[in-house]
Amino acid sequence: MWDERFDTSEYIYGTEPNDFLISVASKIPQGKILCLAEGEGRNGTYLASLGYEVVAVDQSSVGLAKAQKLAQEKQVAIATIHNDLADFVIEPQTWDGIISIFCHLPSDLRAKVYGQAVMGLKPNGVFILEAFAPKQLQYNTGGPKNIDMLPAITTLQQELVGLQWEITMDIERELLEGRFHAGKAAVIQLFGRK
Ligand SMILES: C[S@@+](CC[C@H](N)C(=O)[O-])C[C@H]1O[C@@H](n2cnc3c(N)ncnc32)[C@H](O)[C@@H]1O
Numbered sequence: 001m002w003d004e005r006f007d008t009s010e011y012i013y014g015t016e017p018n019d020f021l022i023s024v025a026s027k028i029p030q031g032k033i034l035c036l037a038e039g040e041g042r043n044g045t046y047l048a049s050l051g052y053e054v055v056a057v058d059q060s061s062v063g064l065a066k067a068q069k070l071a072q073e074k075q076v077a078i079a080t081i082h083n084d085l086a087d088f089v090i091e092p093q094t095w096d097g098i099i100s101i102f103c104h105l106p107s108d109l110r111a112k113v114y115g116q117a118v119m120g121l122k123p124n125g126v127f128i129l130e131a132f133a134p135k136q137l138q139y140n141t142g143g144p145k146n147i148d149m150l151p152a153i154t155t156l157q158q159e160l161v162g163l164q165w166e167i168t169m170d171i172e173r174e175l176l177e178g179r180f181h182a183g184k185a186a187v188i189q190l191f192g193r194k
Contacts, residue, residue: 040070132187
């Protein structure tokens with residue numbers, strides 16, 4: 001599904017980074033960042049342009065090829081790993097930041113990945129998430145239609161136990177991120193530190 005969706009010269013989520021990521025980027029310690037479900041590379045290339053060492057993982061080879069093209073255009077380097085998060089192992093105590101922007105997974109897989117993410121952060125490392133909230137089912141502005149993939153903030157906090165929360169927002173905002181994320185949306189924004 002994702003390979004098909006990304007198989008166009010257009011960057012379907014745009015080439016500009018996510019707004020929430022921009023707003024918290026200055027709080028990320030310098031070092032190694034893992035971008036989960038990075039897609040076409042808008043967020044990883046932004047972080048690379050700020051001097052971070054970025055590794056981006058996604059199951060879509062088409063998306064990651066576009067991410068590398070965007071990196072070339074922006075004259076930055078990112079490492080890409082083509083893998084399903086079901087098979088990818090997040091190395092413990094390795095990352096200064098882990099980014100999860102609109103990475104919607106089935107609940108059993110999400111719990112596994114986020115458990116590993118907490119273990120994968122170094123002390124003081126940060127976890128940054130923006131995702132559609134359960135209320136997004138009422139809007140036609142993007143995201144999965146399956147409630148299992150739209151966790152409430154309390155569920156996410158349970159899955160990410162071990163972090164200190166600096167930002168926990170459950171809000172409605174205007175999204176302008178390419179043609180698949182456009183209009184009023186219900187989103188969760190989290191910024192946690194280990
Ligand atoms: C809505 S896009 C978001 C892409 C990117 N994070 C962004 O904000 O532009 C969702 C991404 O999740 C990826 N994805 C979904 N399920 C995945 C899985 N099980 N393993 C790895 N990537 C996955 C898709 O390939 C796609 O790139």
